[in-house]
Amino acid sequence: MPTRDPKERARDFFEVTTGYTMEMALNEAARCLDCKNSPCVSGCPVGVHIPDFIRELKKGDAESAYRVISLSSSLPAVCGRVCPQESQCESKCVRGIKNEPVAIGRLERFVADYHNENCTEAPVLPEKNGHKVAVVGSGPSGLTCAGDLARKGYEVTVFEALHEAGGVLIYGIPEFRLPKAIVKKEVETLKALGVKIEKNTVVGRTITVDELFEEGYEAIFLGSGAGLPRFMGIPGEQLKGVFSANEYLTRTNLMKAYKQDSATPMIRGGKVAVVGGGNVAMDAARTALRLGAEEVYIVYRRSMDELPARKEEVEHAIEEGVKFYLLQNPVEILGYQNPDDRRDPQNGWVKGMKVIRMELGEPDEKGRRRPVEIPGSEYELEVDTVIMSIGTSPNPLLKQTTPGLETTRHGCIVVKEEDCSTSKQGVYAGGDAVTGAATVILAMGAGKSAAKAMDEYITNK
Amino acid sequence: MYRIVRKKRLNPTVTMMDIEAPAVARKAQAGQFIILRVNEEGERIPLTVAGFDRDEGTVKIIFQVVGATTMLLDRKEEGEYITDFVGPLGVPTHTEGMKKVCVVGGGVGCAIALPVAQKLSAQGCEVHSIVGFREKDLVILQEEFEACSAKLTLMTDDGSCGRKGLVTEPLKEALEAGEDYDCIIAIGPLVMMKFVVATAKPFGTKIVVSMNPVMIDGTGMCGGCRLTVGGVTKFACVDGPDFDGYLVDFDEAISRSAQYREMETAAREKTCNLFKKEGAN
Structure with a gap:
């Protein structure tokens, strides 16, 4: 992918990579073999239907390609920039056996940027199902969980300690690698879906997990990250x-x-x-x-x-x-x-x-x-x-203020791998708060599994 | 956005504000702090809670106009809004079971010491307060301290109000006279707290100090507020702000507190000139 001259970019904060043009994107998309068993999808923690979106792109319909990606991912413009594709989807690409794999990440970024620049349509609002859920932390896992639950009709409130939503996408990853305008745009997309974001709220101090249940939230996702520096x-x-x-x-x-x-x-x-x-x-x-x-x-x-x-x-x-x-x-x-x-x-x-x-x-x-x-x-x-x-460790605040929440001796929240449920009923967790410092996409994968489990938990209650 | 419900100037450089923040007011306790931003481009600054009204949903802050941000805050009037106000943060001051306590406050630190003295007094503890200021014009909260203290000693550096001298003098006298305090709680400038600790040391009385270092998030994320306490690195925002006075490395804390001094001075001057220009127009 085109990058700016290192001498010039090393002294400013504008984005390092400049992204594909439509022509470059079409050329790269044409390299996809559309394999029947789609091995690339198995390499994606959130299971983006990769050959499907590339097929739409090949037709020149970037907007339709975007709709395919957004079925599985709440943050395509972010993932297209910061995912380690080389060890995930692209590592499974058949093209990669003899040659360069298809540049899936770059195509994803192109599609998402195209949508953000050109689409003015408001998203179709899901029908409300009357259930309230809370998400603690507005980083990648929390935003993904919130997006998936909102699409299922839940009334979702995200609680964020800082004055801006995005978690590590805002405070950690620099502007030159992930412009903050892109993070804001992704957050706006979620808000348009009906997700509420309560900033300046430190769960554990301003309000506790037990108090959230008292306020009528039926299930809670903890995505508080690993922010404590070592x-x-x-x-x-x-x-x-x-x-x-x-x-x-x-x-x-x-x-x-x-x-x-x-x-x-x-x-x-x-x-x-x-x-x-x-x-x-x-x-x-x-x-x-x-x-x-x-x-x-x-x-x-x-x-x-x-x-x-x-x-x-x-x-x-x-x-x-x-x-x-x-x-x-x-x-x-x-x-x-x-x-x-x-x-x-x-x-x-x-x-x-x-x-x-x-x-x-x-x-x-x-x-x-x-x-x-x-x-x-x-x-x-x-x-x-x-x-x-x-390295960083999980923030100790939730552990200290949530009775019944089991953590490891390193302070990581203990969850069942299959559904992200914690030792406390109705409480789910994912992202760095569980794994310790890891990647954006793994956190998103956890947010996605948790959303599915929370939906099942509330439906079967 | 958070509304300024009341504003009162306590002395030429110290201002009190009641901020409408019901979620914070519901939980706030003496010894905890909040972090605020005045406007969208502003820096985050920590201020210790100086009081709260749970029914009204307001939190009281008292601040000294020392830098660019407090200068901006001081220009806001009743009915206006500030952008962010988050809390309560940190661990509340431990007061359980205390029967007799000496509260030592210095300068604007008295604003933070007051709710602690009030809480102790309300739970039936005998409170002896020693409060110190540079001079008469800078004295704040005298009546409030009188109301909650069994004994109040007011000190000024120049003797223009109360006794002349430093807060360590009456403290030393009290300890020498055999006052058996369960605890001394000292809140004020780092140098004052350092010397209060040194004064108490020969008597071995338990002493708690309230640390207020530079911090950004206030939730354990940046590590900028770290201190050495008993040879171990602690974060003032999540482990404190209260610490055992005998264990705090004050010299290190004093050195660290100067980290941004040059830049803070420059920012203050810039803001000051800006206001002057506005005033001239």
């Missing part, structure tokens, strides 16, 4: 200039620090180290570049082969100038302290990071080779901002 527990982590990736990205995305006239203070420029190798680490590193950093390093304890981020994101980061310091791990963050002046404003700010080199040892329980420190290999990396991107 830190390494090494010395110096509380110095000024050390951030969690969540804080760094939230300031930039939700609070719009990327705009020059933003009210949100943000540390710009300098030398930035991002610790971690996931998609969030790539997002933070590329955001740092765009905020004006001179140098940005990814410091990751394993090698390129184990890097958990999507290949495309890593390639984009390298093209844009992010440097990869692999098989290395920080042991201490070093701060500046003027010995002669306690009031020196530089005191307490990051001035470097002590890093140790690693090698790969025996495989761990997951089969990934465990990184082992090489004794005596420490060195000092000069940086003035450190961004910790080593």
Whole structure:
């Protein structure tokens, strides 16, 4: 897919990829073999009828293709951009055996964007069935669950803690990868279906799960995500200039620090180290570049082969100038302290990071080779901002305030895999709140299964 | 949108507002905080709950005009609206079973200390309040403190009202005189709380401090409000804002609180100039 020049895009927040033209989309669609057993569909967590939508597109009817996708997905313009298609639908494509698989994700994005730009028709409102359901959290799992239930005729209310709907799509994933206007549009589509969104409501504090039942909600979906950032527990982590990736990205995305006239203070420029190798680490590193950093390093304890981020994101980061310091791990963050002046404003700010080199040892329980420190290999990396991107845990608030809700020792909500039901009757859960940090599409898949189970639960009550 | 039901200026730089937010008012307790945004482009700022009226559905906030956002908020009048108001957040102040407590408030921190003193007093606890201000013109909530305190000591730095000196002096005297407080609750500037803790330490009296660091979401998401408490990283928004005063690393908290100072000063000046220009037109 066409992307903008890395030199130009690495300094602004406009979208990196520019999308297909109709002609490009038709050419790519023509490559689909329309296999009888549609293996691609089995690779999609929400089961989009892929060959069906491509068939409509081949006819030149993008709007009809959109209707096919929206039968299964509430967020097509989002999925077309952030799904790891290479390990899902596209990995099953027969074309991919000898050649490049059909670019399903890019076609999905084209179809969704076409619809958003050209369609002015109001959606057909489903007939109400008289039942009330609540969804906690407006991220990918919550929005999917809400959309599916609204289409079945439920009166759906989504409760969101922040001042904007979208969850990680708004606060986490940067503008240059997923423009916020697109997320807003998808949310508007759900609102048009009758979904109500109550912002500024922290379930567990403003209102509890039990109180939602008292207010007449018959079933509740918990999609509160995994927002609690982890830190390494090494010395110096509380110095000024050390951030969690969540804080760094939230300031930039939700609070719009990327705009020059933003009210949100943000540390710009300098030398930035991002610790971690996931998609969030790539997002933070590329955001740092765009905020004006001179140098940005990814410091990751394993090698390129184990890097958990999507290949495309890593390639984009390298093209844009992010440097990869692999098989290395920080042991201490070093701060500046003027010995002669306690009031020196530089005191307490990051001035470097002590890093140790690693090698790969025996495989761990997951089969990934465990990184082992090489004794005596420490060195000092000069940086003035450190961004910790080593993972997040589920938010503990619902666990603390919902009696009868079982969680694992890591704080993940325990559910039955087949129907997303929790230990509490009428309460369902999905997304990162259950799995720990994972992908948008897996969360959407869970939201979808939960919606189906909630419908059955209420129907059979 | 959330309506400003009442607005009152308590002193030249401190303003009180009652905000219509029934869902927050229904649940709010002393020691908890809210987060607000004044307008669509605004930053999120945390303010501790200074009171609430569950029947009226309002939450009281008291704030000092220190930065760009509080300046914008201060320009809003009764009947106008602010964009966002979310809460109550954080863990309420623990008051159960306390029979005699010393509440120490400094400056605008007194606004947060008041509902705690009132709650304690209402449950039959003997409250000794020590409140400190820079000077006479900055004194707030004196009558309210008198109403809920068995003993009130008012301090000013320059002696223009009440006793001259710092809040640590009467506290030290009381402890030396053998006052057996179940707890000291200190709310105010970081430096004040640090010294209140140092004053109480030789006596070993239990001490709780209320921390109010920089934060964004207030629900445990950003980690910007992290503190070291007893050698462990804690998030003020979900683990606090109240912590055991003896365990808080104040020097670190003081250093961290200056992280955005330069930018905050610049933003304040910019807003200030903007208002001046508007005023001139």
